[in-house]
Amino acid sequence: MLESTLFQIAAMIGLGVLSQWIAWRFRLPAIVIMSLAGLIVGPFLGLFDPQDRFGEVFNPVISLAVAIILFEGSLSLDFREIKEFPRAIFRITTLGAFIAWIAGSFAAYFFAGLSLDVAFVIGGLFIVTGPTVILPLLRQAKLKERPAAILKWEGIVVDPFGALLALFAFEVVLWTNELITGNSLLIFFGLSFLAAAIGAVAGWVLGRLLEQGHIPEFLKSPIVFGVVLMVFVVTDSIMHETGLLAVTAMGIIMANMHLTSLRDLIHFKENISVLLISSVFIMLTASLTIDTLLAILNWRMLLFVLAMMFIVRPLSIWISTIGTGLTLAERTLIGWIAPRGIVALTVSGFFANALTEAGFEGADIITALTLALVFATVLAHGFTIGWLGKKLGLQATEEAGFLIVGGTPFNAVLGEALKSFNKPVLLMDRSWGMLSYARQLGIRTEAGDILSEHTEYHVDLTPYEILIAATEEDAYNALICQRFVPELGRENIFQTPISMGDPNDYSKSIGGKKLFSPEYDVHTLNRYIEKGYMIRKTMITEQYTLENFQQDNGYETIPLFTADKENNISFITDIKKISLDPGTTIVSLTSPSKKMEKALEKANNVQSQPKD
Structure with missing residues (x-):
């Protein structure tokens, strides 16, 4: 049964969803649980090898999933959300990305031992964070509105540009080594603009069709789903990696058309994205080999990862956010959080093959280098984003x-x-x-x-x-x-x-x-409030049980909710069907006469106590 392709597909989906549930149940980073689950069933136990099983369709499936995830994320990029801090977003996604590219390239050259050409290409790719990793972390961390919005926008906007930047660097490297002519660079910019234009036009036309009622309700989500896939495939066929730019542009255009049906589309895409993120992470990590994992332990790779986390990322954020109005705490948090995910993993494989075929030395370690950065950032940032947000006062x-x-x-x-x-x-x-x-x-x-x-x-x-x-x-x-x-x-x-x-x-x-x-x-x-009813708190103890409370309180008392020793609130819908542990407080709405009776009873008890 384990050898059945159908069973392996179902197992990948089921394991991904189970990982999400475990993460939610125990309040752990979902990305970490999914990665560990994939490693356990893949290289550690050898139960699944999705890349070997799915063969030629493995990479296309991953690419389509990434396109859908990126489109769903871009649907939430409404410019009204950042009207109070647009400068910070613009600076981080432009100047910050440029600094991260240059600094990351030098880190790969000096620490990882890559040639300058290869480092120049991979440095462009490593500026990405992406919605596949940052959005689950933001759901977990519950950060305040501004830092959460900045991290979300950076992750979604920079994702396609990181892939394009690496592709641009690759073209420049080929040109400087006289492997292509200068016209190829002009073609690159032209095709990138064309892809963005195709995505924007497709988003606007589709939005108008949705808003004017030309598409029935039951077909809205399926048609949007189909158009996204078609736009991605067409533009990516024109030039590799431009599909991500096209679907991002499409999503941003639709998000800012303020469509009445947009909320329903977002909810549908969110459900699909959760399923895809879970499955894709399991597939990618399960397809790794022990040799690739062992290569990560190389000391030069570890130095590179540390440099990216503790030098390159903070440097790019601190410089790019000067004069943007962000607080010291916000700059510190944003300068630390930059997990890499699916886009880095999938695109790095393409460039590893392309650079190797072009004869550049050191390109064979790009995949292991990417894995080292992905695992390190996912683990470090996944476990620290909530803690650091709390320490810096940025947790909601x-x-x-x-x-x-x-x-x-x-x-x-x-x-x-x-x-x-x-x-x-x-x-x-x-x-x-x-x-x-x-x-x-x-x-x-x-x-x-x-x-x-x-x-x-x-x-x-x-x-x-x-x-x-x-x-x-x-x-x-x-x-x-x-x-x-x-x-x-x-x-x-x-x-x-x-x-x-x-x-x-x-x-x-x-x-x-x-x-x-x-x-x-x-x-x-x-x-009841107009009659003077008031809130009363009653502690349930070993001596004063719930039964005693029910006997003492008739129709003049309305139980509202309970609070346990940890102040966890539970609303009461039928007091006869609940059971309470000692130390639990019942909060009720009580008539003023009942409140007076309790006060008199307490006063009488005090007076009846023997005096010393």
């Missing part, structure tokens, strides 16, 4: 924050209760006036429509992983939940119960998980 938050939509009095009280457990809380409402009570309680507020594009680009929602839709409009709550399901996951999205007087039935398929008990809709909860 360690705690899972709560985004509450609706400025009602109950929501303000609920937000204050959550905030008391050191949870980030943001209260949003379309009306500034509705947020006045929340502001009095010291809760962070934002006036605006959570569904508007203005909110998406002007309010940093990164720290808030749990959404509570609790406006007085049940249909609006359901719409909010449906909008954020792809980003937050249904397990992190809640809404208040449907009003008893609402004849419509909003099923869980289009809404969030219902909070509290069905009879406590937002209107009822607000009436």
